[in-house]
Amino acid sequence: MTLQGNIVDVINKRIFKGEVTFENGKIVSVVEKENESSHYILPGFVDAHIHIESSMLVPSEFAKMAVAHGTVATVSDPHEIANVLGVEGVHFMIENGKQVPLKFNFGAPSCVPATDFETAGAVIDSEAVKHLLANKDIKYLTEMMNYPGVIFDDAEVLQKIAWANHYNKPIDGHAPGLRGNDLTKYIKAGISTDHECFTNDEALEKLKKGMKILIREGSAAKNFEALIDLLPEHFENLMFCSDDKHPDDLILGHINTLCAKAVAKGFDIFKILQVACVNPVRHYGLDVGLLQEGDVADCIVVEDLKNFKVLQTYIDGKLVFDKGACFIESVSFKNLNNFNASKKAISDFRVEASGNKIRVIEALEGQLVTNELIEKATIENGNLVSNIETDVLKMTVVNRYENTKPAMAFIKNFGLKEGAIASSVGHDSHNIIAVGVSDEALCRAVNLIIENKGGVCGISNTENFVLPLPVAGIMSDQDGVTVAKKYAALDKMAKALGSKLNAPYMTLSFMALLVIPSLKLSDKGLFNGNDFKFAHLLIKD
Numbered sequence: 001m002t003l004q005g006n007i008v009d010v011i012n013k014r015i016f017k018g019e020v021t022f023e024n025g026k027i028v029s030v031v032e033k034e035n036e037s038s039h040y041i042l043p044g045f046v047d048a049h050i051h052i053e054s055s056m057l058v059p060s061e062f063a064k065m066a067v068a069h070g071t072v073a074t075v076s077d078p079h080e081i082a083n084v085l086g087v088e089g090v091h092f093m094i095e096n097g098k099q100v101p102l103k104f105n106f107g108a109p110s111c112v113p114a115t116d117f118e119t120a121g122a123v124i125d126s127e128a129v130k131h132l133l134a135n136k137d138i139k140y141l142t143e144m145m146n147y148p149g150v151i152f153d154d155a156e157v158l159q160k161i162a163w164a165n166h167y168n169k170p171i172d173g174h175a176p177g178l179r180g181n182d183l184t185k186y187i188k189a190g191i192s193t194d195h196e197c198f199t200n201d202e203a204l205e206k207l208k209k210g211m212k213i214l215i216r217e218g219s220a221a222k223n224f225e226a227l228i229d230l231l232p233e234h235f236e237n238l239m240f241c242s243d244d245k246h247p248d249d250l251i252l253g254h255i256n257t258l259c260a261k262a263v264a265k266g267f268d269i270f271k272i273l274q275v276a277c278v279n280p281v282r283h284y285g286l287d288v289g290l291l292q293e294g295d296v297a298d299c300i301v302v303e304d305l306k307n308f309k310v311l312q313t314y315i316d317g318k319l320v321f322d323k324g325a326c327f328i329e330s331v332s333f334k335n336l337n338n339f340n341a342s343k344k345a346i347s348d349f350r351v352e353a354s355g356n357k358i359r360v361i362e363a364l365e366g367q368l369v370t371n372e373l374i375e376k377a378t379i380e381n382g383n384l385v386s387n388i389e390t391d392v393l394k395m396t397v398v399n400r401y402e403n404t405k406p407a408m409a410f411i412k413n414f415g416l417k418e419g420a421i422a423s424s425v426g427h428d429s430h431n432i433i434a435v436g437v438s439d440e441a442l443c444r445a446v447n448l449i450i451e452n453k454g455g456v457c458g459i460s461n462t463e464n465f466v467l468p469l470p471v472a473g474i475m476s477d478q479d480g481v482t483v484a485k486k487y488a489a490l491d492k493m494a495k496a497l498g499s500k501l502n503a504p505y506m507t508l509s510f511m512a513l514l515v516i517p518s519l520k521l522s523d524k525g526l527f528n529g530n531d532f533k534f535a536h537l538l539i540k541d
Contacts, residue, residue, distance in 0.1 A: 001317060004035040005301060008042035010278055011290060013270045015040075022297035025317035030293055040305055042273060043291045044072025044298045044313065045255035046280040048214050048239035049143070049172065049195050052093065052104070053080035053474050054425070054509075055247050056456075056467070056483055059093055060331045063102035065247070065480040067321040067328065069254035070300040070310040073103035073288045075241075075280055077142040077172070082109040083429050084338050084472045086122030087132065092336055094137050099331040101315040103298070105286055107142035107172065108132035110160050114145055114428035115514050117534065118522035119399050121338040121429070126159035133167045139284055140164070143174035143195070145428075145515040148532055150189050151182050158189070165190055170284055176369065176516055179205060187211055192283070195241055196516075198367060203227050207234050212283055214239045215275070217258055219246040220506035222366040228262060235271035239279045244427075246506055247484035248491060256308040269305055330479060339424075339453040339473050341400045341432070344446055349396055349439040351384040351408045353377060355538035358384065359526060360392055361511060361519045363413040365502060368510045372519040372528070373412060374539065384410075384538075386437045391415055394439070397512050398432040398446050399523040400424060400454075400473065406446070409521040409537055411435055411511065417498035418461055420445035421490075423505055424454040424473040426512040431523045433512050456505055458493040465493055 007018045007030060018032045020041055047066075052074070055062050059076075066074070076097075081089035090106065097104035108129050113120035124132075132138045141164035144150060149157035164171045175186055176196035187209050195214035197203035203213045207230070215231075215238060217224040231238060240258045255276050262272045281288045289295030297317035303309040313321040320327050355377065362371035378387040386393040393414055396406045414421075420436025422445035432449050436442040441459060448457045448466050454473025457466035467486045469476055476483045487505075494504040501507050514520050517529035528535040 003041055003301065004033070005037040006040045007291070008040050008273065008305070009291065010043060010270055010273045011292060020291065020299065022317045025297055027289065027291070027293055027295050027297050030291065039311060040302050041291070041299055042302065043277040043289065044300045044315070045070045045276050046286070046288060047071060047074045047242055047255055048280040049241035049243055050074050050076055051080050051244055052076050053078070054244035055250055056425070056469060056474070056476050056487065057247060057480050058333065058471060058475050058477070059097035059104055060100045061480045063100040064326050064328045065250050066254055067102060067313045067315070068310060068326060069256045070302065070308065070313055071102070071254050072298040072300070072313065072315050073105060073286055075140070075284055076104050076106050077109065078106050079109045079112065079142055079428065080430065080474055081472050082112045082122065082124055083114065084121040084474065085336055086112065086124055087128055089336065089472060090132065096331070096333050100328050101318055101320050103286065103288055103315065105139040105284060106137065107140040108138050109142050111145045117514055117524055117527055118429045118512070119401055119431065119524065121401050126156050126163065129160045130163045133163050133169055138169070139286070140170040140172060143172040144191055145174040147175040147178055147186055150186050150191070161189055173211065174515065177202065184209060195243055198223055198226060198369065200226060200229065203230055207237055212237050212239060212279070214241045215258070216241050216243045218243040219249045219503045220244060220366065220510055221368045224258060224261060228265065231262065231267050231271060231275065235275055236279070238275045239283070240276050244506065246487060246503065247480055248488040251480070251484045256310060259308050260306065263306055335471055335477060337453055337470060337472055339400055340402055341398060341450050342403050343450050344398065344406065344443055346439050346443045348406050349394070349408065349442045351537070353379040353382055353384050355540040357539040358410055358537055359519065359535055359539065361409060361411040361521065363411055363501070363507055363511065368513060368516045370511070370517070370519050375410070377538070388417055388437055393435050393437060394442060395433070395435045395511065395521060396442055396446065397426065397521045397523045400431050404523065407521055407523050407525050409526050413501065414504065415498045415500045419459045419497050421458045421494050421497070421504060421508060422446055422449050423456045423508055424449050424469060425456065425509045427509055428513060428515070429523070430474055431512065433508055435508060456487065456490055458490050458497065460493070460497060465490060
């Protein structure tokens with residue numbers, strides 16, 4: 001196989017007319033040669049940190065969408081399915097991913113459960129982490145979210161890190177807002193990356209102390225604008241990632257869109273492509289080619305170096321995408337799940353009023369962090385209720401693994417004027433999370449998720465609409481285009497109900513993510529992520 005065009009040699013910072021020849025999946029020559037082709041040949045893109053589960057697709061279906069955007073590999077954290085199914089879930093992701101050409105590089109989840117303040121479906125302790133890291137299919141220790149455990153020398157946390165060091169595998173970080181001496185100690189433990197920076201100053205401190213920083217642009221968390229100005233000086237220590245990408249966004253673009261945005265800002269093309277293609281391969285030691293002689297033939301053909309419209313994608317020398325056609329076939333798999341909740345009654349969502357003020361979670365557009373607000377309570381018949389006028393709505397997290405009373409809180413900025421939205425994609429433990437204008441609406445939405453043993457739904461006064469997620473309650477068993485269309489319809493419905501959020505369901509899923517400050521809700525109650533302890537909903541005068 002020989003490709004002709006403008007060859008983008010990122011390693012040597014050259015663009016020249018030439019041809020690339022590969023045989024048996026490897027590049028045997030890259031030579032300068034005049035040709036009439038106007039397109040560009042460059043290394044494939046690598047997403048340096050992603051939870052495949054958040055696409056609501058199994059890996060084999062994710063691959064079909066990703067290669068259309070020139071993605072040839074991912075650094076994949078199976079943390080989400082691990083919280084539902086434990087080690088069995090990790091192996092499911094690995095084996096399903098092996099059925100397709102895209103190079104998924106899975107890690108050993110470091111925090112299952114993420115905290116002791118929520119109910120998850122499984123536990124992965126240091127002994128289980130050891131066995132995972134011994135597996136050649138496991139490339140790294142995934143994001144160490146329990147940074148307090150590192151700072152305060154938690155023995156179990158340190159043992160997980162020790163096993164990663166023993167097997168000489170990188171350790172990913174997750175430490176939003178961590179600064180100063182605590183950050184220094186966190187890094188000295190061996191943690192090498194962070195994808196949770198939300199200010200330039202925070203990222204700069206982490207870079208100066210030796211961390212690699214991942215610039216994230218997902219469906220909910222978008223830090224590109226806050227961090228991209230670091231690229232000219234720090235490109236050798238940056239990577240691009242999506243972290244969490246919902247299917248309707250994935251159908252539009254992936255890492256290629258970050259390259260296009262960076263080019264539009266006038267940054268050097270070689271620095272951009274080093275961040276997008278080279279740095280993840282080198283940092284994680286991936287078996288991914290970089291368009292050099294002797295490399296495996298993982299490369300893409302793009303129309304130009306401005307919009308990065310992908311014409312062809314090759315993985316191991318095999319053409320997997322060509323001018324709109326994907327050659328990756330769907331694969332069959334055995335479904336797994338862990339869903340034991342029974343349907344709820346409207347009275348389960350009642351909150352007795354014993355005070356006049358309440359703590360309220362303030363959801364922020366494009367951020368995983370939240371604020372804590374103090375608002376006047378709205379009370380009807382002794383029950384705390386949603387206030388549509390002030391946009392302080394009732395929310396719940398319902399344990400999916402066992403039958404317990406729903407945890408209740410209030411949230412601002414979802415904007416619903418009618419009905420409710422709900423999902424069993426609720427990071428990290430994936431209990432059911434819902435926001436609604438009334439107890440009745442919350443109950444209907446939660447029960448719709450329970451009936452389907454997982455899914456995403458929206459309800460109005462007159463209709464119910466659900467996208468079932470039967471694979472672990474977080475992924476579909478359907479193809480990506482079908483899932484993307486259904487999810488887009490749900491997104492449209494949520495906005496018709498009044499939500500002004502860009503990605504209401506993705507934002508909803510993170511309102512149970514306790515390791516991100518400041519105020520969140522777990523199935524056990526309202527939680528303050530700054531103090532790492534539960535908080536009271538009601539405030540007595």
